[in-house]
Structure formats: C-alpha cells, structure tokens
Amino acid sequence: MKIAVLPGDGIGPEIIREARKVLEVLQKEGLAITLEEAPLGGAAYDQYGSPYPEVTQKLAREADAVLLGAVGGPAYDNLDRPLRPERGLLAIRKDLSLFANLRPAILYPELANASTLKPEVVSGLDIMIVRELTGDIYFGQPRGIRINAAGEREGFNTMLYAESEVRRIAHVAFGIAMKRNKKLCSVDKANVLETTEFWKEIMIDVAKEYPEVTLSHMYVDNAAMQLVRNPKQFDVMVTGNIFGDILSDEASMLTGSIGMLPSASLDANNKGLYEPSHGSAPDIAGKNLANPLATILSVAMMMRYSFNLEAVAQRIESAVKKVLADGLRTADIFEEGTRKVSCSEMGDAVVAAL
Amino acid sequence: MKIAVLPGDGIGPEIIREARKVLEVLQKEGLAITLEEAPLGGAAYDQYGSPYPEVTQKLAREADAVLLGAVGGPAYDNLDRPLRPERGLLAIRKDLSLFANLRPAILYPELANASTLKPEVVSGLDIMIVRELTGDIYFGQPRGIRINAAGEREGFNTMLYAESEVRRIAHVAFGIAMKRNKKLCSVDKANVLETTEFWKEIMIDVAKEYPEVTLSHMYVDNAAMQLVRNPKQFDVMVTGNIFGDILSDEASMLTGSIGMLPSASLDANNKGLYEPSHGSAPDIAGKNLANPLATILSVAMMMRYSFNLEAVAQRIESAVKKVLADGLRTADIFEEGTRKVSCSEMGDAVVAAL
Ligand SMILES: CC(C)[C@H](C(=O)O)[C@@H](O)C(=O)O
Numbered sequence: 058m059k060i061a062v063l064p065g066d067g068i069g070p071e072i073i074r075e076a077r078k079v080l081e082v083l084q085k086e087g088l089a090i091t092l093e094e095a096p097l098g099g100a101a102y103d104q105y106g107s108p109y110p111e112v113t114q115k116l117a118r119e120a121d122a123v124l125l126g127a128v129g130g131p132a133y134d135n136l137d138r139p140l141r142p143e144r145g146l147l148a149i150r151k152d153l154s155l156f157a158n159l160r161p162a163i164l165y166p167e168l169a170n171a172s173t174l175k176p177e178v179v180s181g182l183d184i185m186i187v188r189e190l191t192g193d194i195y196f197g198q199p200r201g202i203r204i205n206a207a208g209e210r211e212g213f214n215t216m217l218y219a220e221s222e223v224r225r226i227a228h229v230a231f232g233i234a235m236k237r238n239k240k241l242c243s244v245d246k247a248n249v250l251e252t253t254e255f256w257k258e259i260m261i262d263v264a265k266e267y268p269e270v271t272l273s274h275m276y277v278d279n280a281a282m283q284l285v286r287n288p289k290q291f292d293v294m295v296t297g298n299i300f301g302d303i304l305s306d307e308a309s310m311l312t313g314s315i316g317m318l319p320s321a322s323l324d325a326n327n328k329g330l331y332e333p334s335h336g337s338a339p340d341i342a343g344k345n346l347a348n349p350l351a352t353i354l355s356v357a358m359m360m361r362y363s364f365n366l367e368a369v370a371q372r373i374e375s376a377v378k379k380v381l382a383d384g385l386r387t388a389d390i391f392e393e394g395t396r397k398v399s400c401s402e403m404g405d406a407v408v409a410a411l
Numbered sequence: 412m413k414i415a416v417l418p419g420d421g422i423g424p425e426i427i428r429e430a431r432k433v434l435e436v437l438q439k440e441g442l443a444i445t446l447e448e449a450p451l452g453g454a455a456y457d458q459y460g461s462p463y464p465e466v467t468q469k470l471a472r473e474a475d476a477v478l479l480g481a482v483g484g485p486a487y488d489n490l491d492r493p494l495r496p497e498r499g500l501l502a503i504r505k506d507l508s509l510f511a512n513l514r515p516a517i518l519y520p521e522l523a524n525a526s527t528l529k530p531e532v533v534s535g536l537d538i539m540i541v542r543e544l545t546g547d548i549y550f551g552q553p554r555g556i557r558i559n560a561a562g563e564r565e566g567f568n569t570m571l572y573a574e575s576e577v578r579r580i581a582h583v584a585f586g587i588a589m590k591r592n593k594k595l596c597s598v599d600k601a602n603v604l605e606t607t608e609f610w611k612e613i614m615i616d617v618a619k620e621y622p623e624v625t626l627s628h629m630y631v632d633n634a635a636m637q638l639v640r641n642p643k644q645f646d647v648m649v650t651g652n653i654f655g656d657i658l659s660d661e662a663s664m665l666t667g668s669i670g671m672l673p674s675a676s677l678d679a680n681n682k683g684l685y686e687p688s689h690g691s692a693p694d695i696a697g698k699n700l701a702n703p704l705a706t707i708l709s710v711a712m713m714m715r716y717s718f719n720l721e722a723v724a725q726r727i728e729s730a731v732k733k734v735l736a737d738g739l740r741t742a743d744i745f746e747e748g749t750r751k752v753s754c755s756e757m758g759d760a761v762v763a764a765l
C-alpha cells in the first residue's frame with residue numbers, strides 16, 4: 058500500500074513528522090506500506106512554481122492514500138495569490154475525485170474544559186459530518202464577474218448538483234450511519250433553493266435502500282442554531298459542499314479543540330486524502346509547539362477507510378486517548394494540572410502508547 | 412405615519428396584540444400613527460387563496476412601516492406548499508425592496524443562564540448582523556431542475572450580486588457601524604466564490620467614504636467558528652443573503668433567548684418591516700404562553716429606523732429591561748427565582764413600565 062505524504066506549509070512538516078513515526082511503527086511490525094513525500098502548497102510553489110505540481114500530482118494519483126499536513130501561509134498571500142485554492146487544495150480534491158469529506162467533531166472527556174459551551178451541553182459529543190466535496194457552488198459553471206444587461210458589473214456563481222453526485226454522497230452517509238447509530242440528518246435549504254430541494258428528494262429516495270436508518274431533514278439556518286442549542290441531538294449529518302464547509306467548522310469549534318480533529322476525503326474506491334481539520338498555523342511553525350494528534354488521528358482514519366484495518370485504527374485512537382489520560386498536552390490544549398509537552402514529545406508518547 | 416400590522420399565523424396574533432398595546436400608548440400620548448391590519452401567510456391563504464394577497468400588498472405598499480408577527484404552520488405544510496416562501500415572505504421582501512435586514516444578537520444580563528455558552532464567553536454580547544435580503548442565491552436566475560447535456564437530472568441556482576446591490580448594503584452597514592463602535596466585519600468566501608470576491612472588493616471601496624470605521628474581512632466558515640469561539644470579538648457584521656441567513660440564526664442562538672430578539676428589514680427610504688426573529692411556534696399558539704418581547708422590541712426598532720424617534724425606541728427598550736429586572740418571565744425564559752407570566756401579562760407589564 059502506497060502512501061503519498063504531503064507535508065505542506067507552516068506546521069505541516071512537524072505534525073507530519075510525528076504522524077510518520079506512527080506509520081513507521083506499523084511498517085516495522087510488518088504492515089506493507091511505503092511512504093513517499095512530495096511538496097504541496099507554498100512549498101511546492103517555491104520549488105516548482107505551482108501549488109500542485111506534476112510531481113505531486115503523479116505521486117498522489119498513484120498512491121492508495123494521501124496524508125496531508127496543511128497548506129498556506131502569509132508568505133504566499135500576496136504574489137497574485139499563487140495558492141488560490143483552485144490551484145492547490147481544490148485542484149487535488151477534484152483531480153483525485155475526493156467527493157466525500159468526513160469530519161468528526163468529538164469532545165474528548167479530558168478536554169471538556171476547552172469548549173466554550175457548558176459541559177452539560179457538549180459532554181460526550183460525537184458527531185460525524187459528511188460533506189460533499191467536489192460539487193456545488195465550489196465548482197459550478199458559469200461563474201465570474203461580468204457586465205450585465207443594464208451595463209452594471211455583477212459577480213455570479215452557480216450552485217449545481219447532478220443526481221449521480223447526490224446519490225453517491227448519500228450512499229456514503231447512509232453507510233456511515235449504518236455503522237454508527239442509524240440516524241442521519243440531511244441539511245438543506247429546500248424551502249428556497251431548487252438545488253437542495255433536488256438534493257432532499259434524492260436523499261429520500263436513497264433512504265429506501267437503508268430502511269434501518271432514520272433520515273431527518275433540517276434547514277441549514279436551523280442546523281447552525283441547533284448545533285449551538287443542542288449539538289448532541291446529531292449523530293451523522295450530510296450536506297453539500299458550501300453548507301458543509303460552514304457547519305463542519307462550526308461543529309468542530311464546539312469541542313474547543315480543533316487541534317484534535319482529523320478529516321478524511323474519499324473517492325469512490327476508498328482511496329482517501331487524510332489531513333487535520335486545523336490549518337497551517339504559521340505563527341507557531343518550526344517551533345515544535347504544534348499539536349500532532351489531529352494528524353495522527355488522520356492516520357487512524359486512513360487505516361479505517363482506505364485500508365479497512367479497523368483494529369489498527371482503534372489501536373491508534375486508543376493510544377491518543379491514553380496520552381490524554383496520562384495528562385500530556387501540547388500548548389493549544391494545555392491547562393493547569395496537566396503536563397505541557399512539545400510536538401515531538403507528543404508524537405513519541407503516542408508511539409510508546411501504541 | 413401609517414403602520415401596516417400583519418399578525419400572520421401561530422402565535423403571531425397574540426404577540427402582535429401585546430405590541431399593539433405599546434403602539435396604542437404612544438398613539439394616546441399624541442404620536443401621529445395609524446394602525447391597520449391585514450392577513451399574511453396561512454391566514455391570508457385561508458381567506459384569499461394567497462399568502463400575500465392584493466389587499467395585504469396594497470396596505471403594505473402604502474404604509475410607512477410594517478409590523479409582522481410570524482407566518483406558517485403545520486396546517487399549510489402539505490397543500491402543494493401554499494406558503495412556499497417565494498409566495499409569502501420572500502415576495503413581501505422583494506415587493507417592498509427591503510434589502511437591509513438588521514438582526515441584533517443581544518444577551519440580556521438577566522437571561523445569561525439561558526445561553527448554552529459559558530457566561531464569560533457571552534456576557535455583554537451585543538452584535539448587529541446586517542444581512543442583504545433581496546439578492547444573492549435567493550433570487551438569482553437561472554434556477555431550477557433540468558436535464559443536463561449528459562442526460563442526467565440536476566438542480567441548480569445562481570448566486571448573484573450586482574455592484575449597486577452591494578454598495579447600498581455596504582452603506583447601511585457602515586452607517587450602523589458609525590453609530591456603534593466603528594468596527595465592521597464583512598463576511599465572504601472570497602477565496603472560492605467570485606460573487607463574494609466582488610462583494611469584498613466593493614466593501615473595500617465603500618470603506619474609503621468611512622475612514623473612521625475599521626473594516627475587517629472574514630471567510631464564512633471561519634465566522635461560523637469565531638461566533639462560537641469568541642463572539643464578543645464582533646460588533647457589526649455584514650454579509651449576503653444566504654450567509655446572513657445562517658450566521659444570524661447561529662448568532663441569535665448564542666444568547667439562548669431567541670424569544671427576545673427583534674429584527675428590521677429596511678428599504679432605501681427607511682421604510683421597514685419589523686418582526687421577531689423567532690417563528691410562529693404553532694405548538695403553543697392560542698395559549699397565551701408566547702413571549703411578546705421580541706415583537707415589542709421590533710416596535711422599538713421601528714421607532715428608531717423608520718420614524719427616527721431614538722428617544723421613543725430607547726424608552727421601549729428600557730421598559731423591556733425593567734420588566735426583566737423585575738423578574739417577570741414568559742415560559743420560554745423562565746427559571747427558578749423568577750415570576751412566570753403569560754403573554755398578555757408580559758405585554759401589560761411593559762406598558763406599565765413605559
Ligand atoms: C481553503 C478553502 C478553499 C477550504 C474550503 O472551503 O473547502 C477550507 O475552508 C476547507 O474547509 O477545507
């Protein structure tokens with residue numbers, strides 16, 4: 058099994074280094090994986106003049122799974138925006154057809170204080186958001202800035218979902234609901250937008266193939282409220298690309314510990330790209346301060362979804378829980394009474410706990 | 412000054428009855444207002460076969476301000492959806508060109524416990540969200556469900572903003588920022604959507620006319636997170652119709668007391684439609700249990716924005732604060748140690764406190 062490792066920018070290289078330690082343990086134990094690195098984002102732009110250059114494209118296409126650190130940073134914010142997402146992050150998602158983005162929002166009991174929400178509202182929180190990732194207004198044509206019939210400038214974009222796009226994300230979401238608590242909430246704005254009225258109709262149709270799953274529907278504005286009011290009412294949520302972008306970030310912030318949250322982006326054959334939900338944190342880059350746990354938990358998701366190695370996934374997740382229970386914390390999740398450790402110390406501790 | 416009163420459905424008539432009491436006090440004191448009622452939503456559908464019939468349209472068009480209760484209810488959910496918003500709520504917004512929706516999210520100190528967020532995170536919260544209300548993907552053409560070139564069905568909508576639409580909402584937002592703390596955050600997804608890249612460009616241009624206001628920009632996904640992480644960083648926020656729909660509901664839920672929050676929707680000449688931010692609550696309709704304070708506070712907004720009577724607005728707001736300080740609570744905001752009152756008792760108490 059071939060894993061493409063793309064450290065990226067900012068804290069990317071340091072958190073990837075710790076995740077590699079976990080992968081290398083598995084490798085030494087006999088798991089048949091190979092690891093090969095290539096640049097992405099700013100690092101790739103510096104070396105090859107493109108955030109997703111051919112060498113990276115080739116590696117990512119040939120791999121069975123991709124492990125990504127993070128991309129972007131202030132050094133790249135100005136040069137005519139060389140890292141515009143459509144050339145980097147959106148390009149790799151589309152290139153690899155990674156249409157199913159899985160974003161868990163889990164509150165670890167040891168980190169309950171980090172949430173801005175009251176303990177009783179979030180204790181035990183465990184939501185899985187399934188976000189469609191290669192369609193919607195992110196990619197819909199036509200789009201741009203033009204002069205309209207009245208001679209005025211206007212900006213425009215197209216929200217768009219074809220039936221097959223909705224069906225395949227529906228199957229992913231129902232499949233995940235089947236493995237969890239058989240409860241799926243589809244989020245739309247069907248009262249206003251035909252695209253999502255169509256989305257809802259197809260969700261209802263696909264539901265017939267999963268009679269054990271209870272499907273509910275919620276408008277996106279209400280979902281944004283309910284996540285604050287009573288997030289534990291949700292188990293699996295499924296929604297389109299733009300609503301999923303907003304709601305998955307809101308949900309992850311409910312835990313207060315975005316440094317803990319992994320993500321997976323899958324294609325139709327379980328090939329996946331795995332990355333932490335947090336960004337490249339340029340302010341702390343290179344200081345050995347970053348939290349590598351979201352990246353390590355992304356490796357667990359890789360084992361689960363791309364390699365179908367549930368036991369290995371759980372072993373990694375248990376090791377992470379153990380270091381938390383042992384009181385180890387990187388700076389972002391530190392609180393009094395716990396032990397502050399560096400990025401590499403945290404990685405070593407997880408390896409020791411494996 | 413002519414006020415069109417549209418009680419609507421569910422708890423609409425009861426909360427409007429209490430708000431009318433306040434208006435009638437002002438009237439008796441000599442304020443030159445007239446009040447005339449017409450049906451909207453389900454009530455209008457039952458009587459005239461349309462949720463926004465001609466009689467209501469005529470009254471609303473001729474009025475200087477509109478006071479609305481709430482619309483919708485389960486009785487209307489099925490009949491081929493007679494209350495589809497484009498025939499009711501969206502129709503009246505568009506018909507009256509109410510492009511500027513103002514939605515405060517205020518946490519009253521007496522109701523701090525109602526929030527699901529920790530007290531230190533939300534105490535003193537006072538955000539004003541300015542949402543564009545007559546453009547964006549809500550109204551953009553083309554839209555619908557069609558067969559694409561590959562013979563497959565697809566749903567599609569058009570996000571669209573013309574320069575003049577962005578300019579006028581920018582001026583409203585900067586104007587409000589000038590009257591508050593001179594801080595404005597414009598929310599977009601300029602890294603992906605040309606419509607909002609265009610929006611951002613115009614915000615920056617309009618900012619030149621308001622050199623005292625500090626303008627910042629935030630991506631919508633980050634804004635959804637920051638509202639949970641640290642909502643007090645915001646003062647005035649401005650955004651498009653769909654992002655505003657989501658963020659204003661999220662922000663109002665941070666207070667835990669959506670029964671307290673008014674809203675205003677203004678045209679270019681300060682004509683406005685005023686309504687509570689909450690819905691028609693069919694489950695408690697007719698039971699004299701509803702909270703009339705959001706509707707009464709909507710009357711205060713009417714005095715401020717349509718009639719330029721700041722002192723009257725503040726007098727109403729002070730009366731509301733006084734009844735809260737006196738410990739009076741409707742069921743939705745009741746907690747131990749306070750006195751539970753009915754909808755009409757709450758209205759009477761506000762009148763007494765005026
Ligand atoms: C950087 C941006 C294009 C991206 C998105 O909107 O998809 C990010 O917010 C994410 O969620 O991965």
Ligand SMILES: CC(C)[C@H](C(=O)O)[C@@H](O)C(=O)O
Nearest residue numbers: 248249278496497500501656
């Ligand atoms: C009912 C619906 C059309 C409406 C909207 O999306 O504008 C509502 O959510 C609101 O915010 O007033």
